[in-house]
Amino acid sequence: MHPFPFKLYLVISEEACAGRSLLWVAEQAVRGGVDVVQLREKHKTTAAFTETARQLKALLDTYNVPLIINDKIKVAMAVNAAGLHVGNNDLPPKEVKRLWPECQHLGWSVEYLEQLDSEQMQYVNHLGVSPVFNTVTKTDTVTEWGLSGIEKIRSLTDVPLVAIGNMNAANARAVIKAGADCIAVVSAICAAADPKLAAMEILKQIENHD
Template sequence: MVTAAFPYRLYLVIAAEACAGRDLLAVAEAAVRGGVDLVQLREKQVDEPTFLARAERLAERLSCYSVPLLINDNLRVARRVGAAGLHVGNHDLPPTQVRAQWPGVGLLGYSLEYTAQLHTPEAEAADYLGISPVFRTPTKTDTVTEWGLAGVRAIRAATPKPLVAIGNIHAGNAGPVLQAGADCLAVVSAICQAPDPERAAAVLRNQIDLYC
């Protein structure tokens, strides 16, 4: 279900190391042409000046398409580039602290690893919840839960907040994940490592549009 509060359907999580040796900006732009409508820059392996430089270039490129940019786990970078918001996980700055330090944050996401986290101030402070990972994936190895479709259904039944599903999601399983209750699909490899990122995004978007 796409709501006015969270109108996004296809969410790209991108990092330079995920782009199979190709230019990050070119991959992101191709993905947006294919139907991506929200982008998160997740650079865990670089220093802050490099992260900031990449974020500045990506923000400028995405502004040409009116696609929002989120920054993963770096409040300073997010504010410096005027990002649309921030996404944080369990080992990052908690959402309540993000709200305290950046009262004007536009969109704040928080990754769930346990059902019990639904009933915490951190989940309440978030605008959307990331279900991470739905299926085991080599691009995210620091999590403990593989939610599966049953997990997506359980979270959907427990909260009205928008749910973003991530973790080995591709065109072949997009439909069941949406049917289980996800509002939006986030992908890394299915687009970043595809031979044709624009086509990969378009195929995923077509699948999403069948269910939303």
């Protein structure tokens, strides 16, 4: 198992960047404290997704920030990403590790408590608690976990928890206190007028959660 030592996790797509350059938004976010980035492109061809991933990885490598790819194992392997994030309708974690044993950071979205008893858990490096609060950026989810849901999941597993779903500076502290290890952000950084400042403000809440 590889540790998941990250605090602020950016989930980025071209669509989420409000008309700005994805690479610019990503760099500003990293300069503000984002320490891991996931590229999620649901509507691009594999070739276009791979090209964006290559460009993003080249940028992130200069900051020593790992890149995680959403769902598409072919893209992740093609660009030598640090990891892959999969949901319940994607490739199962066991199959990911079979096809790509070098995957360092394999995340799996938790939508049901029953998943914590699955054999898939032995292949997972971290769990995406999705969504903590319902959000317009992801509408195909099942459970809105809330703070009590994070507390419940935390009581049942020691696997690192990445909280995603309408996360921002106003709720990050409470979510970390509830048991999350890391906060994943989409709109609160990608659509912010100043992504660097937005990242700094959220990171401050994560680090001052006591």
